[in-house]
Amino acid sequence: MSTLSIDWNKLGFQYLRANCHVRYVYRDGKWDQGRLEEDENISIHVASTALHYGQTAFEGLKAFRCKDGKVRIFRPEMNAGRMNNTARRICMAPVPESLFLEAVKTAVKANIEYVPPHGTSGALYIRPLLFGSGPQIGVTPSREYTFIVLTMPVGTYYKGGLTPVSAVIYDEYDRAAPLGVGNVKVGGNYAASMEPHERAKQEGYAVELYLDAKEHKYIDEFSTSNFFGLTADQKYVTPDSPSILPSVTNKCLQRIAKDMGMVVERRPVEFSEIDRFAAIAACGTAVVITPVNRVVRGKEVYQIGPPQGTIPELQRLYDQITSIQHGDIPDPYGWMVDLE
Numbered sequence: 001m002s003t004l005s006i007d008w009n010k011l012g013f014q015y016l017r018a019n020c021h022v023r024y025v026y027r028d029g030k031w032d033q034g035r036l037e038e039d040e041n042i043s044i045h046v047a048s049t050a051l052h053y054g055q056t057a058f059e060g061l062k063a064f065r066c067k068d069g070k071v072r073i074f075r076p077e078m079n080a081g082r083m084n085n086t087a088r089r090i091c092m093a094p095v096p097e098s099l100f101l102e103a104v105k106t107a108v109k110a111n112i113e114y115v116p117p118h119g120t121s122g123a124l125y126i127r128p129l130l131f132g133s134g135p136q137i138g139v140t141p142s143r144e145y146t147f148i149v150l151t152m153p154v155g156t157y158y159k160g161g162l163t164p165v166s167a168v169i170y171d172e173y174d175r176a177a178p179l180g181v182g183n184v185k186v187g188g189n190y191a192a193s194m195e196p197h198e199r200a201k202q203e204g205y206a207v208e209l210y211l212d213a214k215e216h217k218y219i220d221e222f223s224t225s226n227f228f229g230l231t232a233d234q235k236y237v238t239p240d241s242p243s244i245l246p247s248v249t250n251k252c253l254q255r256i257a258k259d260m261g262m263v264v265e266r267r268p269v270e271f272s273e274i275d276r277f278a279a280i281a282a283c284g285t286a287v288v289i290t291p292v293n294r295v296v297r298g299k300e301v302y303q304i305g306p307p308q309g310t311i312p313e314l315q316r317l318y319d320q321i322t323s324i325q326h327g328d329i330p331d332p333y334g335w336m337v338d339l340e
């Protein structure tokens, strides 16, 4: 360990080479035994369905070096289930939960020295990837699939901690159609967000917020994460929409909020409610909780919550989830999974 020249406190969210990844191949109706690979390049069929038709899905989860020195993974079974929902929707071979968990643990163990030290805000980001690696030239599911789990140390996705960021709504872009694939984690959803995201960055916004594609009346989610708002009367409000990704972090926060005595409302959230929230935030594995204190839509500017920092309730949610993840407090929910 510590022969690595990584400044753990300066980690952002970038690709960083670790030791190896784990790779499995599905052929003739079954998954192979899997193997560790040091080579970061893969050889893939020129007519593979992933390259031509976007038959590809990914997940994101994290491992933490906890206060007692042990490395634990945050709710991997949730990601296993979600990856299989995605696989079903785009007709890929499912990855059995036991294989998913074995792959994640194998990848973490093989890269254990890349798990940031306790006391930093970093984590080992785990990126499972599933794609059609066999050839088809008609629009048909592949008969071969590749499942990879790669890992890398990461810090904060945006500014870090509870530093608020600005968001923008572009009414000329949608993220996902109501009966489309917004509720699963296919690569194409993220490709669709790249043009508006590049524009947002150029115009000085950290993130875009998407409204429902049918009416542009309801809040859906941010480009990389779910949306929630807190009201002055202690409600945790998050959109119920057919076109958003079921976020593991959001589900955890709903549970924590409920246990803190808040009322949790999962319902359609009209955009017109935006400035009635005492705080709004993006939540997800990569962004954890990132408060948004300013939303711009055309000529309208909405200020939400205090211009600096945030409200105590949001701070409490953040402290609770990050303390569980980093093993600073006992995990009352059984969310943290040991490596063994």
Ligand code: COI
Pocket: 059, 060, 061, 190, 224, 225, 284, 285, 286, 287
């Ligand atoms: C994650 O939070 O892991 C995500 O999937 C967001 C990712 C696109 C960076």
